[in-house]
Amino acid sequence: MTRHEIELHTDDAPSADRREPGTVRARPRMPGAHDESGDKSGDEPRDKPRIRDRLRRYRSEARLTVVAYAVLITLMCAAACAVTVVCADAGPTALAVGLAVLVGLGATGVWASTALVRHTSQLGQARSATLILQQTVLDPIPADLPGYEIAALYLPADQETKVGGDMFAVVRSRHGMRVLMGDVRGKGVGAIATAATLMSCFREAAHYEPGLPGLAARLEERIAQIDADRAGPADERFATAVLFAFDEPDHLRMLSCGHTPPLHLRGGRAVELELPSGAPPLGTAGLYGAMAYQEYRVGYLPGDVLVVVTDGVTEARDPAGRFYPFGERVVRWAHLGPQRIAQELISDVTAHTGGRLHDDAAVLVVRRKPAEEPHPSHAA
Incomplete structure (x- = not known):
């Protein structure tokens, strides 16, 4: 042409x-x-399977984040046990300091994991809602x-x-x-x-x-x-x-x-x-x-x-x-x-x-x- x-x-x-x-x-x-x-066709839109796949991916990302932080917390607990064993042979002052450090690390890890999991969940929900809104249009x-x-x-x-x-x-x-x-x-x-x-x-x-x-x-x-x-x-x-x-x-x-x-x-x-x-x-x-x-x-x-x-x-x-x-x-x-x-x-x-x-x-x-x-x- x-x-x-x-x-x-x-x-x-x-x-x-x-x-x-x-x-x-x-x-x-x-x-x-x-x-x-x-x-409007009564049939299901051709792109709906694509939407479902993408939403499943977002949920999977959130689950993987949870698993990753669960592993991190487990490792921190293992480290805590190791430090406790090491500090057990030390004096009372060193043991108290070690335990305080471990408690601080544990609390920080739990807070960080909770915050990140919440953020990931909110992000996935926002993505899902926006995608659904777009596909509704x-x-x-x-x-x-x-x-x-x-x-x-x-x-x-x-x-x-x-x-x-x-x-x-x-x-x-x-x-x-x-x-x-x-x-x-x-x-x-x-x-x-x-x-x-x-x-x-x-x-x-x-x-x-x-x-x-x-x-x-x-x-x-x-x-x-x-x-x-x-x-x-x-x-x-x-x-x-x-x-x-x-x-x-x-x-x-x-x-x-x-x-x-x-x-x-x-x-x-x-x-x-x-x-x-x-x-x-x-x-x-x-x-x-x-x-x-x-x-x-x-x-x-x-x-x-x-x-x-x-x-x-x-x-x-x-x-x-x-x-x-x-x-x-x-x-x-x-x-x-x-x-x-x-x-x-x-x-x-x-x-x-x-x-x-x-x-x-x-x-x-x-x-x-x-x-x-x-x-x-x-x-x-």
Whole structure:
């Protein structure tokens, strides 16, 4: 695929709730909340086994700490016995001093072990709670998406409780399938809460906005409202995002707000979809005056694969400081299914960094099924 296949798209379809295409302005509250029950699969999310494994690991770490300190206390008791035996042949004064030292060491050891065990337990609980909160925000991908296969994986950075605001969502709307991938600035519960608010806005607005510019404008307005409603000291709150619309036979539509360019896989080649003109991150439109969003059409044929990631993948570094070669690696797995591509990519990024991610990583893979490949629900 070459650059000239990316073309500006203008949607002139009439709508009772349209503004000038892709402009940000004050707007009335959306009609009543939409029932999104059709967008959620009753199946268990694919990433839940991964969550359980990670929680088991945290509990195991706490248990190992307890065992380690139990061994330490045992050794200190053994040392105490040895000192007692040695001091038994000494005078009363030396014996008293030895016993005082032993009691002090024992008390210090018990206090230190109790404190560290409590800290480890609290850390494990905080990690668990934050991970569960993040995974609650990330709804499972709808199971029934005729014509497409989609897989998504999220892996938090292995740095205590610093879970970030990576987000992705897939919605089946009356206008067609809509996909969001984004990354909120910052870490912790604040970033997760902002991501949750933006994804909720996306899931609802996707049912009312036929075009991506209108959808991006609603997200911009929502994050600006978060800042306006926020109590406490001022805080810069913004997010990168990329939006996709899958509702044309041989094209997808795309709009990027400062997000990492996705990769388009076709015929054993990987092409970076860097748009001719992109918008700034959500939450920064006020710095640019009137913001007009533009969406672009990209050729997307049966068998094509779209790989979308957050900067936790593209900016991952190895111990020597080299960035992860995203396009070079992904093309190796172009023949695999979306789930395998996502798994291989996450595993490879983790190996590239020496086993520890320094930033959260999210991967979303969309494959357009070949025409002759039936949908699983219709297979014999």
